[in-house]
Amino acid sequence: MTVDRVPVPGGDIAVEINSGTSAPILVVHGVSSQRMLWGWLREQAPHLTLVAPDLRGRGDSVDVTGPSSLGRHAQDLDAVLDALGLDAVHVCGMSMGAFVSVEFAARYPSRVKSLVLVDGGVPVGPPAGLTRDNVAAVFADKVAQSQRRWNDVDDYVDFLVSTSMPLLDRADPLLRKYAEHDLADGSPRLSSAAVVADATDVFFGDSRFRELTMPIRFLHAQWSVGADSAPMYSAQDIDALDLTAISPMVGLDHAGTVMTPVGAAAVGAMIDEAVVSRPD
Template sequence: MTIDRVPVSGGHLAVETHTGTSEPILVVHGVSSQRMLWSWLRAESPHLTLVAPDLRGRGDSVDVTGPSSLAQHADDLDSVLDTLGLDAVHVCGMSMGGFVAVEFAARYPSRVKSLILVDGGVPVAPPAGLTQENVAAVFSDRIARTQQHWNDIGDYIEFLVSTSLPLLDPADPLLRTYAEHDLFDGSVRLSSDAVVADATDVFFGASRFRELTMPIRFLHAQWSVGTDSAPMYSSQIVDALDLTSITAMPGLDHAGTIMTAVGAAAVGETIDEAIDAGADGVGQFIDA
């Protein structure tokens, strides 16, 4: 495992590389997350070489200054590949990270061999009641964690599970590793401004999804937050897609698609398919 500090506009991104036997996969986390999101994938698919940045405003990159947006993240990822000497990679994005991956692929198509989108990236209408004016209120649980001091990691984990991760096991050691990376001296390393700006861009910005020509593999959860909640992607949206592959993830909510062994294993298998298809010169995209 190596950690690089990549120069970007406003500072340096922290980028962690876990070297396996595969070619490098650039993995992009979600709106209020950080690079330890991929701990479950590393556990289930240790052969994968994962290049995992903390996006600006999160984790070890929390102090990067300047506005946050999908386009800015895409430019940051371009800098990551430049610094690491990588010409083109498969890109896996989860949630908001999927939308960043799409923007990156649209801006720098020659750098993206294929996309693996995990419950994100595919255009979707804003949830009922969400407007550009109330994004901060809708994401209040994410923002609330930044406004408290956490003296006990157990208390912080309980807060995460009680608000946004209800189907996860508080005793999971990987969840503890994830939570520990969030905190520094009891404070959550997450920019509330970045959360609001990026969420606004996801739901109200102009998606470039339909410009893409590389293979796209899409995995989607049965629920959003907890059992029986409405999914981010309805059956109508999924049925209308015509991509390289579409994988349903029954029994999992949004977080569970990557923060559980079952979800991470499915993502790992899909990444393996993308790598194998690329090695065989196979893989086509049919416009949705």
């Protein structure tokens, strides 16, 4: 494993590279996440070569300044591939990272061999009650809840599980490693301005999904947050899709699609399918 720093407008993006035997896979995390999201995928599919950035405003890239948006992230990813000497890659994005992946593929189609989208990326309406006028208040409040000082990583893990990750195992060492990467001197490394801007873009921006022509594989969770919660994508949303492959993730919620062994294994299998279908 190596961590590179890639210059972008406003600072340097941190990029972790985990070398395996596969072609490179660019993996893109969600709106309030960071690159340790992919720890479960590394464990379940160690043969995959993962290129995992911390997006601006998160983790080791928290101090990158300037406005945040799906388009800005796409430009940052373009700079990452340039810096690593990669002409084209398979791309896997989860949640907001899937929407970033779609924007990246629309802007730079020659750089994307295929897309694997995990519970995101496919256009969807905003959650009930969320409007362009209140998105700043809703998401800023969610970030503020986490940005108290945490004197104990275990307390922070308990907070994550009790709020947004109720089906995860508190004792999972990968979850603790994820939490440790979140924190610096006890405070989460997450820009509320970036979260608000990116969430606004996801739900109220113009999606370029319909422009894409490369193979697209889509995995979707049965639930959103916790068992029996309404999913992000309805059955009607799924039925309307015509993609290379669509896979339901039964018994998993949004976080569990990647942050559990069974979810990560399913994502790894879908990536393998993409790589085998286009090995060049």
